[in-house]
Amino acid sequence: xxxxxxxxxxxxxxxxxxxxxxxxxxxxxxxxxxxxxxxxxxxxxxxxxxxxxxxxxxxxxxxxxxxxxxxxxxxxxxxxxxxxxxxxxxxxxxxxxxxxxxxxxxxxxxxxxxxxxxxxxxxxxxxxxxxxxxxxxxxxxxxxxxxxxxxxxxxxx
Amino acid sequence: xxxxxxxxxxxxxxxxxxxxxxxxxxxxxxxxxxxxxxxxxxxxxxxxxxxxxxxxxxxxxxxxxxxxxxxxxxxxxxxxxxxxxxxxxxxxxxxxxxxxxxxxxxxxxxxxxxxxxxxxxxxxxxxxxxxxxxxxxxxxxxxxxxxxxxxxxxxxxxxxxxxxxxxxxxxxxxxxxxxxxxxxxxxxxxxxxxxxxxxxxxxxxxxxxxxxxxxxxxxxxxxxxxxxxxxxxxxxxxxxxxxxxxxxxxxxxxxxxxxxxxxxxxxxxxxxxxxxxxxxxxxxxxxxxxxxxxxxxxxxxxxxxxxxxxxxxxxxxxxxxxxxxxxxxxxxxxxxxxxxxxxxxxxxxxxxxxxxxxxxxxxxxxxxxxxxxxxxxxxxxxxxxxxxxxxxxxxxxxxxxxxxxxxxxxxxxxxxxxxxxxxxxxxxxxxxxxxxxxxxxxxxxxxxxxxxxxxxxxxxxxxxxxxxxxxxxxxxxxxxxxxxxxxxxxxxxxxxxxxxxxxxxxxxxxxxxxxxxxxxx
Numbered sequence: 001x002x003x004x005x006x007x008x009x010x011x012x013x014x015x016x017x018x019x020x021x022x023x024x025x026x027x028x029x030x031x032x033x034x035x036x037x038x039x040x041x042x043x044x045x046x047x048x049x050x051x052x053x054x055x056x057x058x059x060x061x062x063x064x065x066x067x068x069x070x071x072x073x074x075x076x077x078x079x080x081x082x083x084x085x086x087x088x089x090x091x092x093x094x095x096x097x098x099x100x101x102x103x104x105x106x107x108x109x110x111x112x113x114x115x116x117x118x119x120x121x122x123x124x125x126x127x128x129x130x131x132x133x134x135x136x137x138x139x140x141x142x143x144x145x146x147x148x149x150x151x152x153x154x155x156x157x
Numbered sequence: 158x159x160x161x162x163x164x165x166x167x168x169x170x171x172x173x174x175x176x177x178x179x180x181x182x183x184x185x186x187x188x189x190x191x192x193x194x195x196x197x198x199x200x201x202x203x204x205x206x207x208x209x210x211x212x213x214x215x216x217x218x219x220x221x222x223x224x225x226x227x228x229x230x231x232x233x234x235x236x237x238x239x240x241x242x243x244x245x246x247x248x249x250x251x252x253x254x255x256x257x258x259x260x261x262x263x264x265x266x267x268x269x270x271x272x273x274x275x276x277x278x279x280x281x282x283x284x285x286x287x288x289x290x291x292x293x294x295x296x297x298x299x300x301x302x303x304x305x306x307x308x309x310x311x312x313x314x315x316x317x318x319x320x321x322x323x324x325x326x327x328x329x330x331x332x333x334x335x336x337x338x339x340x341x342x343x344x345x346x347x348x349x350x351x352x353x354x355x356x357x358x359x360x361x362x363x364x365x366x367x368x369x370x371x372x373x374x375x376x377x378x379x380x381x382x383x384x385x386x387x388x389x390x391x392x393x394x395x396x397x398x399x400x401x402x403x404x405x406x407x408x409x410x411x412x413x414x415x416x417x418x419x420x421x422x423x424x425x426x427x428x429x430x431x432x433x434x435x436x437x438x439x440x441x442x443x444x445x446x447x448x449x450x451x452x453x454x455x456x457x458x459x460x461x462x463x464x465x466x467x468x469x470x471x472x473x474x475x476x477x478x479x480x481x482x483x484x485x486x487x488x489x490x491x492x493x494x495x496x497x498x499x500x501x502x503x504x505x506x507x508x509x510x511x512x513x514x515x516x517x518x519x520x521x522x523x524x525x526x527x528x529x530x531x532x533x534x535x536x537x538x539x540x541x542x543x544x545x546x547x548x549x550x551x552x553x554x555x556x557x558x559x560x561x562x563x564x565x566x567x568x569x570x571x572x573x574x575x576x577x578x579x580x581x582x583x584x585x586x587x588x589x590x591x592x593x594x595x596x597x598x599x600x601x602x603x604x605x606x607x608x609x610x611x612x613x614x615x616x617x618x619x620x621x622x623x624x625x626x627x628x629x630x631x632x633x634x635x636x637x638x639x640x641x642x643x644x645x646x647x648x649x650x651x652x653x654x655x656x657x658x659x660x661x662x663x664x665x666x667x668x669x670x671x672x673x674x675x676x677x678x
Contacts, residue, residue, distance in 0.1 A: 008326065011592045015332045022339055022354075030351060036622035040346035040353055043610045047335055047342075054332040061652050071591055077384040078587060081377060081559065085580040088563040089573035097564070104563055105556045112384045114552040123553060127560050139215050141568045 005067025012059025016052050023048025080111035096146040097136070101128045164294065171519025175527055180223050180520060183216070187224040188528045191231020192535055195247045196239055196543045200554060202232035202248055203597075204379055206494050207371035208558065210501075211565035218502040219517045223524040225498060229491050230282065230474040230525070233434065234532045237274040237467055238543050241267060242392045250434030250470035253442045257455060257462030264458050268401035268540075273408065273460060274467040275536045277416055281468035282529045284420035285427060285475025290522060293511065296483045300508035305615035306626050310633035312609045314640045315486045317647075318431030320598035327647040330598045337602025338609065340365055347611060360574065367497040368569055370603055373582025374589075374596040376562045380555045381587045387551040397544050402537070404460075412464040415445050419465035423472025428480060430488035434473035438466035475525060482518055483508060485608075490597040493604040500604075 026032075026045040033039025084107040092100040105124040109115045115123065135141045174180060194205040205228050213221035236247030241258035254274065261270040303311075316338075320330035343354045344364030355361040404412075419441040426437035445465045446455045455462050478495075480486045485506030487493040496506050504514060511518045536543070566575045586596055620626035628634045 007593050008329065011329060011332075011594050014592075015336070018336065018339075025354070030346075030353060031349075034622065035617055035624070038614045038617060040349050040351040043613065044339060044342055044353065047339055051332060051335045051339070054328060054335060057328045057648070057651055058326070058332055068593075073587070073591060074381065074385050077381045078584070081381050081384075082580055082584065084556075084559055085377070085563055085576055085583075088567070089576035089580075092563075092567055092573060092576075100563070101560055104560050108556045108559050109552065111381075111555070112552055114550070119553075123556055127557055130557075131560055131564055135564050135568060139212060139568075141215060143564070143568065 002067050002069055005062035005065050007067055007070055008062035009059050010070075012055045012057070012062060015055030015058060017055075019048045019051025019053075019055060021048075023052065077111040080107055084108035084111075092143075094147070097132060097143045098128045098145045101131045160294065164290070167294075167515060167519045168290070168523065170515060171521075171523035174219060174516045174520030175223070175523035179217070179220055180524060181527065183220045183224040184227050184524045184528050185531055187227020188231035188234075188531050189535060191228040191233075192235035192532065192543065193546065194228070195232035195235020195237075195251075196546050197235075197247075197549065197554065200558065202229055203375050203491065203494075204558065205232070206491060207368075207375040208561045208565060210368045210371055210494065210498060211569045213498045214501060214569055218499060218504055218514075219520050221498050221502070222495060222517065222521050223528075225495055226478070226521060226525065227528045229495075230471065230528065231532055231535075233470050233474050234275065234278050234536050235543065237278065237463075238271060238536075238540070239547060241270045241274065241463070242397075242544065242547060250438050250473070251467070252435070253438045253466045254463050256442065257457070257459050260456065260458035261460070261463070265396075266458065268397050268399075269404050269408065270460075270463055271397065271540055272402035272537060273404055273412060274463050275533060277412070277419065277464045277467035278471040278536075279529055279533050280416050281420045281423050281471035281473075282475050282525070284468075285424050285472035286522065286525045286529075288424045288428075288472075289475055289479050289525075293479055293483050293518075293522075296479065297508045297511045300484055303508070303632070304630070305612040305619065306630050306633045307636070309609060309612040309616055310627055310636035310640070311484065311486050312605050312612070314636045314643075315430035315480070315488060316598075316602060316605060316609075317640050317643050318429070319489060319601055320431070321643055321647050326593075326651075328651045329593075330595060331644075331647065333595055333598040334602035337599035337604075338606030340370070340599070341603040341606030342610065347607070348614065364607075365603075366569070366575070366578075367494075367501070367604070368566060369575060369578045369582055371494060371497070371600060372562050372566055373579045374586040374600065376558060377579060377583025378586025378590055378596070380558055381583065382590050383551060384555060392544050392547055397540055399538065399540070402540075408460050411460050415441075415461040415465035416468045418444060419468030420472045422465075423469035424476045426469075427473030427476035428488070430480060430486065432473075433477055433489050434470035437469040437473040441465040441469035478521075478525075481506070482510060482521070485510070487601065487604065490600050493601045497604050 023045050026041040026048060030041030031039035032041045032045060084104045087103040087107055088100045091103055102124045105127050106120055109120045109123070132145055136143050136145070190205060191202060194200045194202060206225055209225060209228065213225065232248050233250055236251035237254045237258065239245050239247030240251045240254040241262050244255050244259040246252035246255055258270050258274065261267065316334045317331060320334045321327035343361055345352050345362050352362055422441040423434065423437040426432040426440065427434065442462060442465055445461045446452050449455065449461065477488050477492055480488050481492040481495060485496065487496050499506050504510065562579060563576055566579050567573065569575065589596060616626060627637050
């Protein structure tokens, strides 16, 4: 336990910042119109102000009460999950569905490293087959299991 | 008379639709997957629904809703299995089933408990479906007279209720709703075409896609968060036998009234915005304990303590569809995703849905019967299978979730950029989890935001900018009064709240709120 509820303090401050910038942005860049004929800026500007108020309401009492510790971010999981998705985005067109699935699996297992190399390979093969069966065969989405790099190089550029 | 004749015709139409081969197939797939994720540690119905959203692009709208709904109510069946065997709720609404289900299992009566909760679930669902069948046409007839003011008031009430009742810190919940509404406004303004908050990125002109938001906040963020947290359960499959499932005569006798009372609570709270299965099951349990002749039996394996909540949460699952499909107002985040799936297909949710898309409405309704019958089969004879699935460790599961996220998002537009957008939203979602900022109200606001703005602007146009219109019309006046009453409560609670429970430390799923703030049991 911490002496103050830092979770809510930070959350409230974020809300204030976000609401303030949204309201400011809408006020400056979009026509507000009148209440009868509201322009595109009116609703977001009003909501931005509302969010600032709510942020204050969240943060203010949190200064005066104890709160739970903010959990330590799991950077390892965060990094490898992000990397796995990035690998997929980079390879799905270039190499095809199966290599992309294999990469997602092999990279994401590193996030907690409980699955050994053998397990990872089994999982990668299993998921490749499942993914291909569900998306290509059952749903008929045109995803090639393998693309030939040299034929697709122009696509990639 | 007219009402009943029309009803019979509609039910026939619905049965016809629901029994078509493709709908049967997606219904079966949905309930099977629902039971699976309900039982599985680490993956809840919300994660499963977000993963399925992109798939619905490739389906007919009726098939899509039938499947998504199946996952939703199927997970409540599966959830009780985890509650009874592991003392770990598979879904939030089965949390209270742990209280007496787990003690029953420890006394060697796990098989009976599993059998009886399935029966209770089926009974509750049946009552819920009946109520939905009978009341929906009446609500629609009533709602057709609603103007923009009523709609705005209804959505405001729904959002405020859903965000402040079911989450830990009410003010924070409402803040998340507002953030969600703002996120929903990104894209071209409907009336003037002015791009808003797009920062010159052409992909954002149509708004931030629902699939990306749901997958990022519930799929990716959840995986990152759960990797360290989720532990698999272990149960010896030999302890669960079909032959041991037969309940005693006393079990039946004790269960009868709790079943009925549970279904009544569930049907009522399910249809209200913001309450739903979690609160209904807690209420049902609390009432059973209060009126019992010997309340000390509760918590030690009393059969009433599993029958009432299981009947309640399944009834609530079904009646939650009433406001969603008759008014277009989702009462919880799962319903918001359903509405999102409908909008993806260009179907405008609201009272006109029943008359414009009768196959969809009645087909989905009749599919609930079929789905629940299938669940009876899936859960009783096949229970041994689910007991083994309980033991699948999370590190075998999360790569599969990520694979589904990646392919699903990519398949919508064949765009690798969309996968990266999901990754960014996942990172933001993970940060929000660390600060205990709930994603569920955000999604609710995101789905309802554009509709709210539209109706607000229309109401102002009709009333010539007179804000009092929301209070002068009787229906919207009542709704606004309720909204402000809840806001008043939120303000009060906000300053008296001493300390919150630490963010669901041993939480199993995304949608699991730290123990609901309702009755002390």
